[in-house]
């Protein structure tokens with residue numbers, strides 16, 4: 087048994103924000119009650135003193151890359167999930183663009199089994215939508231679902247063919263799985279390394295316009311409407327895309343979206359020739375960034391997702407044009423979310439929702455602090471100062487633009503199935 091005492095418990099699913107003690111027994115939440123009321127029942131339990139901390143349902147990351155199998159020089163399931171635990175995440179969804187691609191049940195099974203052996207957090211794989219994510223033929227979606235995928239995506243690439251997208255969505259509608267699309271029009275993307283704008287001209291780097299993303303979002307929403315399949319837009323970065331999601335939601339369509347911490351924090355003005363600022367979709371304009379923050383606040387955005395994309399040094403320590411797209415993201419996510427809270431852009435409850443009930447809803451699940459629910463809890467501070475030192479990361483890769491950034495508040499402890507899997511030192 088584990089008794090979390092004296093914390094301020096925030097539970098977006100019920101809207102409650104109150105001092106509570108939580109008793110975990112086995113892998114479940116046994117009781118939630120006002121301070122002191124569980125002491126007698128918790129005799130002999132391990133005590134975690136959460137005074138001065140926020141206690142929340144376990145954080146979920148809908149979008150990450152663990153690189154295993156095939157890319158173990160950049161990350162493994164073991165190192166990636168340890169970094170996730172250190173970032174406060176209790177469940178993460180790895181994308182299928184491994185080598186081989188996770189497009190069949192045997193690859194899914196190997197990921198699930200490896201995670202069961204080495205991961206401190208829950209690993210909910212996302213299966214490929216098409217074989218090899220090549221955009222030609224349907225992957226073995228039903229067989230992968232039996233083994234545990236929670237969604238399908240060809241992330242890393244868009245599903246370029248609208249007819250295939252329709253087939254995938256018809257199929258996933260029947261299986262009740264969301265389709266997650268990396269929205270990108272490849273003809274506009276070709277050869278680009280950052281967002282098109284004043285800064286790309288100034289740096290002499292090839293840019294892609296915001297429409298690279300929003301054109302694909304418009305198409306997806308319409309194909310989604312044909313099939314009534316759940317559609318989730320990955321790493322949404324442009325105001326025009328957000329407006330499409332907003333109007334789809336207003337029509338009652340099952341469309342959701344996620345935004346990454348780097349897209350709500352940085353802009354294309356931050357891009358110099360430093361490859362730690364190269365990711366796809368690229369950092370957007372200031373107007374886009376401000377629109378994303380408004381979407382996080384008003385409910386248009388459903389989840390904050392990291393798109394944790396580790397790359398070994400050899401793939402990043404090259405000239406900007408040749409560097410791989412992507413940055414690591416688990417350990418800086420809560421700190422960056424809290425920057426929005428401290429700046430008065432979103433409420434603390436809303437931030438917690440974007441990491442818990444929001445992503446859970448995208449997957450058709452619930453995330454609450456309630457009796458008999460899974461014993462997954464994220465404890466964080468809103469004010470303890472700390473500095474992100476990427477040399478101490480649990481990830482195998484160091485490609486973060488937030489190395490050396492000072493934060494006010496961050497992860498304190500991560501509890502999965504009733505056990506403390508991460509605890510901040512000091």
Ligand SMILES: [Zn+2]
Pocket residue numbers: 241242243268320321366367
């Ligand atoms: Zn992507």
Ligand SMILES: [Zn+2]
Pocket residue numbers: 149150151181241242393395
């Ligand atoms: Zn991704």
